[in-house]
Amino acid sequence: MTILLFLVPIALMLGLTGLAAFVWSLRAGQYEDLDGAASRVLFDDDVDAQQR
Amino acid sequence: MLMDVDLSGFVREGDDGARRIDFAIDGMTCAACIPEIENALKKIPGVAQARVNYSNSRLALGWKNDELDPAVAVEKLRVMGYVAHPFELAEAESRxxxxxxxxxxxxxxxxxxxxxxxxxxxxxxxxxxxxxxxxxxxxxxxxxxxxxxxxxxxxxxxxxxxxxxxxxxxxxxxxxxxxxxxxxxxxxxxxxxxxxxxxxxxxxxxxxxxxxxxxxxxxxxxxxxxxxxxxxxxxxxSPLATRIAADGALVQTPTARIEAGDLVLVRPGERAPVDGRVVSGASEVDESIVTGETAHRRIGVGDEIYAGVMNFSGALQVRARAAGAGGFLDEIERLLEGAASARSRYVGIAERASKIYAPVVHLTALATAAGWLLLGASVHDAVVTAIAVLIITCPCALALAVPAVHVVTSGALFRSGVLLNGGHAVERLAEVDTIVFDKTGTLTLPEPRVANADEFPADLVEIAARLARSSRHPLARALAQQSPAGAPYDDAREEAGAGVAATVEDVEARVGSAAFCGVDPGDIAASGASTICFRHGAAVAVFEVHQALRPDAVDVLSTLRAQGYSVEIISGDSQAATEAVAKRLGIADWRGGARPSDKVARLETLKAQGRKTLMVGDGFNDAPALAAAYVSLSPVTAADVAQAAADAVFLGDRLAPVRRALEVSRLARKLMRENLTIAVVYNAIAVPLAIAGHVTPLIAAIAMSGSSLIVTLNALRAGRDAVIERADAADRDVRDLRGPTVSDERSGSRSRAAA
The missing domain is CATH 1.20.120 (Four Helix Bundle (Hemerythrin (Met), subunit A))
Known part of the structure; x- marks a missing residue:
């Protein structure tokens, strides 16, 4: 069962990474405009910029 | 006339000269507006950042130092067909x-x-x-x-x-x-x-x-x-007010920035932005939003004028005054103070439940420990069992029972155009048995409408409406409503105080006063309504303009009565005007000519009879009654004071949200009671198990999450049948105010494409 000594900390670290990523995205304001974000992905203004 | 716009009060300064201003945008109908607005604004020299928040229809505009006058951006948006209103984040909202x-x-x-x-x-x-x-x-x-x-x-x-x-x-x-x-x-x-x-x-x-x-x-x-x-x-x-600066220049200033002592210009067709005293000019004003009275009043130098009052005929210069310095205002404020205190004593269903629950739970745990000790268990076992009782009774389901219903209910109300102001409104709405309506602006539309348009040929009305579009006069604006999409004529010219003329199909068309249109004043029926005349060649029309009932008022009121509510009208308007509306709606119980104190007195009488009264009103004069009623609603067009005193505000031209609010609230109360019952049943099963010492962590986990889920799922039923009340085309202007989150046409094409 010594494998648990590795697996439990690894599982916890993975979980904490996810938590940190979520808190970061919250701080960065990524949840401020959910409706807008859903539509923005469809705009192709970046494509225009490359073609120009 | 070109005018400066003063937005400086809304600009926020950050580090190293970064400036930022927030706007609420009217007219964003679909997601395609996002890049259109952002790209157009980014092209303006000096703009460092332009970011639209589509969820709440807002725009953040950023620049450095003095590189940009935000008024340029407002003008650019106006040309594109959007209306941008400077916006200051309310403290409550940021909190x-x-x-x-x-x-x-x-x-x-x-x-x-x-x-x-x-x-x-x-x-x-x-x-x-x-x-x-x-x-x-x-x-x-x-x-x-x-x-x-x-x-x-x-x-x-x-x-x-x-x-x-x-x-x-x-x-x-x-x-x-x-x-x-x-x-x-x-x-x-x-x-x-x-x-x-x-x-x-x-x-x-x-x-x-x-x-x-x-x-x-x-x-x-x-x-x-x-x-x-x-x-x-x-x-x-809150539109821009026209302030007259000390040097006589006209400056467009946000109403919130007008200070006592400022001189403000109120042109015909505008609403007075502030309370004040007329210092120059004479006019007729429509004070229905203040007193409920629909007859116009002549005012001149030295007379009082209140915010929201519609100016009809002449330009007025008004000296703004600090709130609460006048007779009528003082009366309202005094009544409001008396009325507001009664409301705060209401105790919500959740508070009542928790007041009983907490002591019962703690006593049960104590009794468990004592019981096990008496039966000869060890101190450790007795304490562990008592703690298990406390854990299992930890009111997870009970604490979710009422808030979950609140969340779903306010979501359902939000979608049908009702914005809740405060807590407990839903619970109080569910208990209502009597509804008191104000008349002007509540049962009737806030803006007057043409009453007899169907007496004339449709093409004639169309010409008249398009011509009327070129005037700001309130009667002309009512006439223009007859053709909401009609473009104005290019060569239309307005003669101040008389009317508008233009050449249509090679013949001169005129709309305006009887004399201007060459109509014999004797032809105008003495019905008491305001009239606006129209002449196109030989064709003549006299349009009657008066307050029209909300499109679904008759329907909604008869439904409410059929549902067993006792409905009455109490209005500040004249007896005759009130009676006419009451008759059309089939309401026997009405009072006209009521002062604000009369309205409060009537509500007190109803309260003394044990009735739970819903007050629906919009006027300045309704504010004390709205605060005194058991629960109150007001339309979004209501005076600010009235909206602040009401428990909820409803959007749109229709009365349907009132009926909807009552229905949803009744369903919500039923679900709250069901949820509380579920929570009690859960405890009735789990607590004996815990007292007997059979609760393991596994059982605790299953029981607690299970009861919480059942309660939450039950609460979701409150929103299940929420129907978006479809508003007709005349409703569109107000509907836009709701923003895209509640608009049901977000995926539709831009209706403004022609602009």
Whole structure:
């Protein structure tokens, strides 16, 4: 069962990474405009910029 | 006339010269508006940042130092067909947003911890019935403690602070048993782990926090969404006022920035932006939003004028005055003070439940410990059993029962165009048995309409409406409503105080006063209504303009009566005008010519008879009655004071939201009662088990999450049949105010494409 000594900390670290990523995205304001974000992905203004 | 616009009061300065201003945008109908607005603004030299928030129809504009005059951006947007209103984030709204982020952080931590601890707990439960070694189990428990203790200390703060606050005030709220349950569950688990016991409650404590935070967060998010829309509506409603600067220049200033003593110009067709005294000019004004009276009043130099009053015929210069310095205003304020205190005594169903619940639970736990000791159990076993009772009764389902319904209900109301102002409004709406309506602006539309358009040929009315579009006169604007999409004529010219003329199909067309159109005044029927005349060649029309009922008023009122509500009208307008409306709506119980104090007195009488009264009103004069009623609603066009005094505001030209609010509230009350019953039944089953000492952590986890889920799912039924009340085309202007979150045409094409 010594494998648990590795697996439990690894599982916890993975979980904490996810938590940190979520808190970061919250701080960065990524949840401020959910409706807008859903539509923005469809705009192709970046494509225009490359073609120009 | 070109005028300066003064937006400086709304600009916020950041570090190193960064400036920022926020606008509420009217006219965003679909997502394609986002790049259109952002790209157009970014082309303006000096703009550093232009970011649209589509969820709440707002725009943040950033620039450096003095490189940009934000008025340029407003003008650019106006040309594109959007109306941008400068916007100051209300303190309440930013506080709400901060609180929502705080709860979300707590929720994230609780979710992370609950998942990981549950992983370890499931291993222990599985191991306990198979071959886990005590050493491995202890290690799992210690790892759980390592996760659970800091996580609970962080994520449980909303409950701990609230519980401490309640205890300091020497009262009990739902957070007291919650905090006690969490603390005891964690404490006992640590002690049991140290004693190498086979069971610990770390997972139960964290799951409890997680579920309860979900409820808290959703409640906060709903409140925030409502407040954002209400904030936009407030910004869109408060137009720019024309201030006359000391040097005589006209400056467009946001109404909120007008100070007492400023001189303001009110042109015909405009609403007075502030309370004040007329210093020059004479006019007729429509004071229906103040007094409910529809007859126009002549005013001149020295007369009082109130904010919201519509100026009809002449330009007025008004000296703004600090609020509450006049006779009528003072009366309203005095009445408001008296009325507002009664409302705050209402105790919500959730508070009542928690007042009974907390002592009962704590006494039960105490009795359990005492009972086991008397039966000869060890102190350790007795205390562990008592704590198990506290954990299992920790009011997870009960604490979710009412808030979950609140969240779903206010969401359903939001979608049907009702914005809740304060808490408990839903519970009070459900108890209503009497409805008192104001007449002007509530049963009738806030703006007058042409009453006899169908007496004339359609093409004639079309020409008249398009011609009328070129005038700002209120009667002309009512006529222009007859052709909402009609473009004005290019060569239309307005003669001040007379009318508008243009050449249509090679013949001159005129709209305006009888003399201007060459109509014999004798032809105008003396019906008492305001009239506007039209001539196109030989064709002549006399349009009658008066207050029209809301399109569904007759329907809604007969439905309400059929549902058993007792309905009455009480209006500040004349007896005759009130009687006419009451007759058309088939209401026998009406009072006209009522002063604000009469309205309050009537509500007091109804209250003394044991009635629960819903007051629906919009006027300045209704504000005290709105505050005095058991619960109150007002339309979005209402005077600010009235809106502040009302429990909820409804949007649109229709009365249907009033009926809808009552229906949804009744359903909500039914669901709240069901939920409380479910919570009681859960306790009735779980508590005896806990007292008998049969509750293991596994049973606690299943029972607590199960009851919470059942209660939440039951609450969702409140929103299931929420139908978006479809508004007709005439409703569009107001509907735009709601913003895209509630508009049902977001995916549709731009209706403004022609512009």
């Amino acid at each position: 709400d947003a901060e609180q929502a982020r705080y709860l979300m952080r707590c929720l994230a931590v609780a979710g992370f911890a609950a998942m990981n601890v549950m992983l370890l707990s499931v291993s222990v439960w599985a191991g306990n019935i198979s071959d886990i070694t005590p050493e491995t189990r202890d290690m799992f428990h210690w790892v759980s403690a390592l996760i659970a203790l800091p996580a609970a200390a962080f994520a449980g703060r909303p409950f701990f602070t609230s519980a401490l606050g309640a205890l300091r005030r020497r009262s009990l709220n739902m957070d007291v048993p919650i905090s006690l349950g969490i603390t005891l569950a964690l404490g006992m688990s640590v002690v049991e782990t140290a004693r190498h016991a086979p069971a610990a409650y770390f997972d139960s404590a964290l799951m409890l926090i997680f579920f309860l935070l979900c409820g808290r967060y959703l409640e906060q998010a709903m409140r925030q969404r409502t407040r954002a829309v209400a904030g936009n509506v407030a910004a869109l409603r």
